[in-house]
Amino acid sequence: MHDSLTTTKRKFHKLLDTINASSNALPIPEGNVSATAIPLTARQRLDAASERAKKRPRTTGASTTSLTSTFSSDIGRRSHTPAASLSRRLLIPRNMGSRKNDSKSDDDRELPNFSPWSHEQFLARLKTFSKVSYWQPRPAAIGELKWAKQGWQCVDVNTVACKGGCERRVVVKLERAATGGANGTADGRGDAEDDDAEDEADAEKLELALVQRYADEITNGHAPHCMWRRAGCKDDIYRLSLVRPVIWQPALRARYISLLQIADSIKNVAIRSLPRDDSALLPPEKLADELPANVLSSPDADQTLKCTALGIALHGWRGESELDIDLLHCDACFQRIGLWMYQPGYVPGRGVLSAEDNDGAEPEQATINLLEMHRMHCPWQNAGSQAASGTFEGMNASRILNRVVSTYAREQRRRSEQNGKDDECDVESTDLIGGAVNDSDVVKKPSAAEIDQMDKERESKLRRLKRLFTVHRSSKVVAK
Helix, strand or coil, rough: CCCHHHHHHHHHHHHHCCHHHHCCECCCCCCCCCCCCCCCCHHHHHHHHHHHHHHHCCCCCCCEEEEEHHHHHHHHHHHHHHHHHHHHHHHCCCHHHHHHHHHHCCCCCCCCCCCCCCCHHHHHHCCCCCCCCCCCCCCCHCHHHHHHHHCEEECCCCEEECCCCCCCCEECCCCCCCCCCCEECCCCCECHHHHHHHHHHHHHHHHHHHHHHHHHHHHHHCCCCCCHCCCCCHHHHCCCCCCCCHHHHHHHHHHHHHHHHCCCCCCEEEEEECCCCCCCCCCCHHHHHHHHCCCCCCCCHHHHHHHHHHHHHHCCCCEEEECCCCEEECCCCCCEEHHHHHHCCCCCCCCCCCCCCCCCCCCCCEEEECCCCCCCCCCCCCHHHCCHHHHEEEEHHHHEEEEEHHHHHHHHHHHHHHHHHHHHHHHHHHCCCCCCCHHHHCCCCCCCCHHHHHHHCCCCCHHHHHCCCCCCCCCCCCCC
């Protein structure tokens, strides 16, 4: 019996058992009209159908579908069930919907709320704290990084919530309470300096107490049954992957191209980048020349503009335009920098002034510090948030990426130089016709006969060597 038929029998066994055996009987032969109908069990009916299927001539394209239709038509005629609907029920499993869902890729599946390992979900929660109108800077102990690691999102002004989890909310307010009146002295005159110092000390104690209270609420604010109360994200959840070329090359190229699209806003800005105190770091001018085209593709771009865009991209910034305003944006800390404030001739409150409007005074141009403009907890600036290990331990993401790209550029240059030397050697070793210049330097391959002769000599040497280490012992027979 074929495997397909066996599988079909196993699938239909339960269904056939449910049919009333008394309503079905053996077909009465034509010669024996007076014979009574003999009821059959489900297994007997299945065996009879199997015998009929065996006797039926089979074609090359036969499958279990024909057998299924035979079963369904026979069963439908006897139990007054439509054969089409019965075969449809038999052929389509009940968990077909779940199988379709299981066929989806892992990337399309939505992760649960409690996914402390997910870097993407962590960044999505951290992004909710980037609105200045909702969240103001807090001490590091109760900063947005701590709340996001424990599953909280900013949903309102100074309000965090566990959305998708226990739905608890916590209002975070750090307000200094005003102290009472001034303390009088014995002669009735208040000492203003002592009062100010005492008020400042009381305010600091109050703020420390509030910070400690909200630090406890980061964990205890969740409901007792919430998973975020038991565990949060690891300390290295904020780490950026910058070592593997398949990750840093597309990301660097995307940031570089986005900056070239706002070339008019970055070509005249003054920037301050990472200190080049490390000999392993190459300047952007050399990197722009030595990096291959598959890493930096910038046709029709000025060399100075390319160096500026590459220097900004190496520090984690990308360019974007919002309402015709060019900005620098960081995808790790979600900081944004308006480039109009760093253009030559910009005056706060008056914009960029021309030479006639500035009253002869040349305004000082502001400088973009590519490191300090990131938020304090951003891994592009903060080495603790990057939590690198190995040779990059204690480095922030900016320094790590600059070192990785510099090493890659040196390796590409070394390979190109080596390929150039190999080409020169090939040219020198061949004449104009393409033949070898010195035939004595050419290594000839041995023929088959020579190879057989060398094998025989090698086997002979091995046999002689084996005899040297073979000990022959003479056996003596003692006569009794």
